[in-house]
Amino acid sequence: MSDLSKARLRLWLRLLKVSRRIEGDLRERLREGHRTTLPRFDVLAALSRAGTAMRMSDLSGELRVSNGNVTGLVDRLEAEGLVARLAAEGDRRATLVRLTAEGRAHFDTLATAHEAWVSRALGGLNAEDVTEMMRLLGRATGEGNERGAA
Amino acid sequence: MSDLSKARLRLWLRLLKVSRRIEGDLRERLREGHRTTLPRFDVLAALSRAGTAMRMSDLSGELRVSNGNVTGLVDRLEAEGLVARLAAEGDRRATLVRLTAEGRAHFDTLATAHEAWVSRALGGLNAEDVTEMMRLLGRATGEGNERGAA
DNA sequence: GATTTTTACTTCAGACCTGAAATATTTTTA
DNA sequence: TAAAAATATTTCAGGTCTGAAGTAAAAATC
Numbered sequence: 001m002s003d004l005s006k007a008r009l010r011l012w013l014r015l016l017k018v019s020r021r022i023e024g025d026l027r028e029r030l031r032e033g034h035r036t037t038l039p040r041f042d043v044l045a046a047l048s049r050a051g052t053a054m055r056m057s058d059l060s061g062e063l064r065v066s067n068g069n070v071t072g073l074v075d076r077l078e079a080e081g082l083v084a085r086l087a088a089e090g091d092r093r094a095t096l097v098r099l100t101a102e103g104r105a106h107f108d109t110l111a112t113a114h115e116a117w118v119s120r121a122l123g124g125l126n127a128e129d130v131t132e133m134m135r136l137l138g139r140a141t142g143e144g145n146e147r148g149a150a
Numbered sequence: 151m152s153d154l155s156k157a158r159l160r161l162w163l164r165l166l167k168v169s170r171r172i173e174g175d176l177r178e179r180l181r182e183g184h185r186t187t188l189p190r191f192d193v194l195a196a197l198s199r200a201g202t203a204m205r206m207s208d209l210s211g212e213l214r215v216s217n218g219n220v221t222g223l224v225d226r227l228e229a230e231g232l233v234a235r236l237a238a239e240g241d242r243r244a245t246l247v248r249l250t251a252e253g254r255a256h257f258d259t260l261a262t263a264h265e266a267w268v269s270r271a272l273g274g275l276n277a278e279d280v281t282e283m284m285r286l287l288g289r290a291t292g293e294g295n296e297r298g299a300a
Numbered sequence: 301g302a303t304t305t306t307t308a309c310t311t312c313a314g315a316c317c318t319g320a321a322a323t324a325t326t327t328t329t330a
Numbered sequence: 331t332a333a334a335a336a337t338a339t340t341t342c343a344g345g346t347c348t349g350a351a352g353t354a355a356a357a358a359t360c
Contacts, residue, residue: 001262001265001266001269002269003277004269004276004277004280005265005266005269006265007277007280007281008268008269008272008275008280009264009265009268009269010284011272011275011280011283011284011287012172012268012271012272014284014287014288015165015168015169015287016169016173017214018165018287018290018291019165019166019169020214021214021291022162022291023166024214027348031348031349037315037316037348039315039316039317055338055339056338056339056340057337057338057339064167064170064171064174065316065317065318066317066318066319067338067339067340068317068318068319068320068339068340068341068342069316069317069318070339071339071340071341072315072316072317073315073316076315088338091325091326091337091338092324092325092326092338093324093325093326093337093338093339094325094337094338094339095338095339112151114159115151115155115156115159116151116155118158118159118162119151119152119154119155119158119159121162121290121291122158122161122162122290122291124289124290124291125158125161125286125289125290126154127153127154127157129286129289129290130154130157130158130161131157132282132286133161133283133286133290134160134161134164136275136279136282136283136286137161137164137165137168138164139274139275139279140168140271140272140274140275140279140283141168141171141172141271141272141274177318181318181319187318187345187346188346189345189346189347205308205309206308206309206310207307207308207309215346215347215348216347216348216349217308217309217310218309218310218311218312218347218348218349218350219346219347219348220309221309221310221311222310222345222346222347223345223346226345238308241307241308241355241356242308242354242355242356243307243308243309243354243355243356244307244308244309244355245308245309
C-alpha cells in the first residue's frame with residue numbers, strides 16, 4: 001500500500017473520531033436538556049429544512065438511513081405529536097410526513113441550541129478554516145473516484 | 151447567530167454526510183465480501199493496533215462506545231473464536247481481551263481490503279489535501295473551546 | 301481494619317439501525 | 331389489457347448502541 005493510501009486511512013480514523021465525539025456531545029445535550037434523541041432531531045430538522053411535507057423515502061434518502069428505520073422514527077415522533085402522516089395525492093403507495101404546529105415549535109427551540117453546540121464543538125475553526133474544510137470535504141468524495149474494481 | 155456559527159453548522163452537516171456515506175460503504179463491503187460488520191471490525195482493529203491485550207474499558211474509550219456495548223461485541227467475537235477473554239493479573243475486576251490466532255489472521259485479511267476501500271472513498275484528496283485536512287481536524291476540536299456555559 | 305468511595309464490568313430496557321421479505325400500488329411491457 | 335417489473339412502505343430478525351442499575355473488587359478515608 002502506498003504512503004498516500006496510509007495517510008488517507010489515518011485521516012479517515014481522525015474524521016471518525018471527531019464526528020463521534022461531536023455526535024456524542026449533541027446526543028447528551030439533547031437527552032439532558034430536552035428529553036429527546038439525535039435521530040429524532042435529525043428527522044425534525046430534515047422536515048424543517050424542506051419546509052413542506054416529505055415522503056418517507058425522501059426522509060430516508062436525506063438522512064441516509066434505511067426505510068425501515070424511518071418508519072420506526074416517524075412512528076415514535078407521531079406518537080409524541082410532533083409529526084403527522086398524511087396521504088399522498090395521486091399515489092396510494094406513498095405516505096407524506098409533515099411537522100405539526102407543536103413539532104415546529106419544539107424544533108425551533110432545539111435548532112437554536114443545536115447551532116450553538118455545533119459552533120462551540122467546532123470552535124477551533126475560523127471562517128477561513130471552515131471554507132477550506134468545506135472545499136476539501138467536497139473534493140474528498142466528489143467525482144473521479146469511480147474507476148477500478150472492489 | 152453569527153455567520154461563522156452558521157458556516158460551522160453547514161460544515162458539520164457536510165462532515166456528517168461524508169462520514170455516513172463512507173461508513174455505509176464500508177459496512178456493505180464487510181457484509182457482502184466478508185460476512186462481518188463494522189463494529190466487529192473496529193474492535194479487531196483496536197486490538198491489532200494495540201498489539202497487546204486490552205481491558206474492556208480501554209476498548210470502550212478507544213472506540214468511543216459504551217461499556218455495555220463492548221460487552222456485547224466481545225461476547226459475539228468470542229463466540230466466533232476471534233478474540234479471547236483472560237483475567238487481568240492483580241485486578242480481579244478487570245478483564246483483558248486479546249486477538250486469537252484466528253482473529254489475527256482474519257483481521258489481516260480485512261485490514262488490507264479496508265485500507266484500499268478507505269483510500270478509494272477519499273480518492274479525491276492528494277497528499278497535500280490530506281495533510282491540510284488532518285491539520286484542520288486537529289484544530290477543530292483541539293484546545294481553546296472550553297470557556298462559556300452550555 | 302472497617303466504612304466509604306471509586307473503578308471495572310455486566311445486565312437490562314429501550315431505542316436505533318440494517319437488510320431481507322412481505323404488501324400494496326403504480327408503471328412498463330408484451 | 332394482462333403480466334411483469336418497478337416503486338413506496340411496513341414488518342421482521344438480529345445486531346448495535348445508550349444510559350441506568352446491579353455486582354464485584356480495589357482504593358481511599360477514617
